[in-house]
Amino acid sequence: MAAKNSERISNGGIHGPTNPMVTPLLNDLYQFTMAYAYWKAGKHQERAVFDLYFRKNPFGGEYTVFSGLEECVRFIANFKLTEDEIDFVRQSLTTTCEEAFLDYLRGLDCSDVEVYAIPEGSVVFPKIPLLRVEGPVAVVQLLETPFVNLINFASLVSTNAARHRKVAGKSKTLLEFGLRRAQGPDGGVGASKYCYIGGFDATSNVAAGKLFGIPLRGTHSHAFVSSYMSLDEITDKSLRRKDGSSTCEDFVSVLLNGVFGETNQSELAAFTSYALAFPDNFLALVDTYDVMRSGIPNFCAVALALGDLGYKAVGIRLDSGDLAYLSCQARKFFCSIEKEFGVPGFGKLIITASNDLNEETLDALNKQGHEVDAFGIGTYLVTCYAQAALGVVFKLVSIPCKKRSYRLYGKEGYPLVDIMTGENEPSPKVGERILCRHPFQESKRAYVVPQHVEELLRCYWPGKSGKKRETLPPLEEIRERCINQLEQMRPDHMRKLNPTPYKVSVSAKLYDFIHFLWLNEAPVGELQ
Ligand SMILES: Nc1ncnc2c1ncn2[C@@H]1O[C@H](COP(=O)(O)OP(=O)(O)OP(=O)(O)O)[C@@H](O)[C@H]1O
Ligand SMILES: O=P(O)(O)OC[C@H]1O[C@H](OP(=O)(O)OP(=O)(O)O)[C@H](O)[C@@H]1O
Numbered sequence: 291m292a293a294k295n296s297e298r299i300s301n302g303g304i305h306g307p308t309n310p311m312v313t314p315l316l317n318d319l320y321q322f323t324m325a326y327a328y329w330k331a332g333k334h335q336e337r338a339v340f341d342l343y344f345r346k347n348p349f350g351g352e353y354t355v356f357s358g359l360e361e362c363v364r365f366i367a368n369f370k371l372t373e374d375e376i377d378f379v380r381q382s383l384t385t386t387c388e389e390a391f392l393d394y395l396r397g398l399d400c401s402d403v404e405v406y407a408i409p410e411g412s413v414v415f416p417k418i419p420l421l422r423v424e425g426p427v428a429v430v431q432l433l434e435t436p437f438v439n440l441i442n443f444a445s446l447v448s449t450n451a452a453r454h455r456k457v458a459g460k461s462k463t464l465l466e467f468g469l470r471r472a473q474g475p476d477g478g479v480g481a482s483k484y485c486y487i488g489g490f491d492a493t494s495n496v497a498a499g500k501l502f503g504i505p506l507r508g509t510h511s512h513a514f515v516s517s518y519m520s521l522d523e524i525t526d527k528s529l530r531r532k533d534g535s536s537t538c539e540d541f542v543s544v545l546l547n548g549v550f551g552e553t554n555q556s557e558l559a560a561f562t563s564y565a566l567a568f569p570d571n572f573l574a575l576v577d578t579y580d581v582m583r584s585g586i587p588n589f590c591a592v593a594l595a596l597g598d599l600g601y602k603a604v605g606i607r608l609d610s611g612d613l614a615y616l617s618c619q620a621r622k623f624f625c626s627i628e629k630e631f632g633v634p635g636f637g638k639l640i641i642t643a644s645n646d647l648n649e650e651t652l653d654a655l656n657k658q659g660h661e662v663d664a665f666g667i668g669t670y671l672v673t674c675y676a677q678a679a680l681g682v683v684f685k686l687v688s689i690p691c692k693k694r695s696y697r698l699y700g701k702e703g704y705p706l707v708d709i710m711t712g713e714n715e716p717s718p719k720v721g722e723r724i725l726c727r728h729p730f731q732e733s734k735r736a737y738v739v740p741q742h743v744e745e746l747l748r749c750y751w752p753g754k755s756g757k758k759r760e761t762l763p764p765l766e767e768i769r770e771r772c773i774n775q776l777e778q779m780r781p782d783h784m785r786k787l788n789p790t791p792y793k794v795s796v797s798a799k800l801y802d803f804i805h806f807l808w809l810n811e812a813p814v815g816e817l818q
């Protein structure tokens with residue numbers, strides 16, 4: 291019996307994909323036409339091995355963060371066509387397809403498919419398989435498009451996030467604010483999840499907070515400020531002291547209104563109202579009218595009044611103008627208040643900046659010097675503005691034959707090289723010299739004596755092999771893996787300008803084998 295949509299929820303404790311749109315039909319038509327042709331030819335059960343890999347690191351860099359694996363495993367764990375879907379496939383094939391093929395589709399699942407993968411959140415490099423998928427050719431072929439779809443954007447946006455983290459520095463708070471600008475709902479939710487893996491600290495996306503447990507953060511908008519006219523609009527002006535000892539009946543009357551010069555009163559009303567609602571979490575957007583003449587003084591008036599009642603304000607957000615200059619001016623103002631009013635910690639209030647930020651603007655801010663503690667980043671991050679797609683491919687083993695891959699670490703603890711070997715070659719050993727060859731260029735090779743050897747592919751879906759299945763780690767663990775691995779890389783691979791390519795190699799045996807096969811298969815032309 292084919293599963294109904296509602297039944298496609300879990301298999302062996304593995305839930306279906308986060309996005310219910312991810313079904314076997316989220317596929318290219320040709321996967322089904324090929325499946326039918328394989329079936330007609332009686333070839334559909336022949337075992338095939340496919341590698342999923344990408345050809346070039348994105349964003350002009352020399353590293354990529356691998357993301358999207360969990361969704362692939364959830365997909366295959368629950369792979370089953372519903373009766374409705376089978377009927378639609380039948381209608382879509384440009385031939386009258388035989389009933390027995392539909393029976394075949396009814397029985398189809400991934401119980402005979404094996405998936406080996408590099409753990410999600412790993413730093414990865416071109417040509418090395420991220421996934422190796424083995425199984426009956428017709429089924430494995432049906433996995434191509436969904437797998438590539440699930441991994442392409444996930445890895446691209448995680449890498450983008452990691453690159454933004456790299457420029458911003460470890461100490462800064464990075465907030466993902468992209469939902470409104472993302473490529474549709476899945477683009478938005480996916481970006482929130484995968485930017486978190488790439489090293490962001492929180493998201494403004496509430497759905498992502500609920501689905502994945504990502505910390506939620508946010509401020510308020512210009513509309514909130516513009517929606518107020520005057521302090522008279524605030525009806526309930528009372529605020530209990532933080533220690534609960536008494537209540538200030540008129541918070542507005544304790545504001546140091548006018549002490550810092552003439553400011554915009556509608557803005558002051560908005561800040562006051564926000565502070566009354568969130569006295570423990572007061573963060574104000576200060577650029578609606580004039581940052582230094584109105585926003586900052588108004589914020590300070592409210593923050594000081596909150597302080598009198600025992601609350602500590604959080605800080606400000608800047609969303610326009612020269613963010614380097616304004617953040618420094620704001621910091622000076624806060625420090626002068628700390629001194630003048632004797633409020634410890636006021637100089638250290640959090641300055642958040644946003645507005646069309648990207649790697650370049652972060653870099654420019656760093657060069658100029660700034661006082662920003664947290665960056666809110668949307669459009670450029672989640673749309674992967676600098677590069678639209680990662681060229682992930684799924685190929686019937688392009689470097690022919692089943693392979694194993696290893697990461698070899700050097701004396702200083704850095705990864706030195708990734709190496710692919712034939713399936714049955716002995717694995718590289720710690721302290722034993724091994725020749726690593728460039729897969730294509732004969733003259734490029736190096737001996738490596740690894741201090742540590744890590745096998746890259748692990749079994750995430752054993753099929754009928756009887757192997758142990760890796761459990762799917764929680765999101766926090768994936769994020770930690772990513773952050774740790776990025777930190778472990780040699781700095782010259784990670785720099786923005788002209789980074790050194792990381793070496794990806796093959797063993798001497800595999801080199802000879804693949805070159806022999808290529809030569810054998812390439813027809814020899816004849817010149818006349
Ligand atoms: N000190 C700085 N150095 C380099 N780039 C900066 C600096 N400060 C801000 N930026 C960037 O400059 C651009 C300013 O864009 P733009 O001129 O559209 O904004 P704005 O006029 O300040 O604000 P608004 O969004 O209200 O139009 C943004 O991408 C912002 O991130
Ligand atoms: O600039 P991003 O990196 O996309 O970050 C998110 C932006 O979204 C919000 O405003 P929005 O852009 O919607 O309006 P605004 O520019 O008029 O403030 C926010 O104020 C940020 O500026």
Ligand SMILES: O=C(O)c1cccnc1
Pocket residue numbers: 467468494507508509510511607644666668
């Ligand atoms: O919370 C914020 O400040 C926010 C959220 C989304 C987009 N821009 C800003």
Ligand SMILES: [Mg+2]
Pocket residue numbers: 645646
């Ligand atoms: Mg904007």
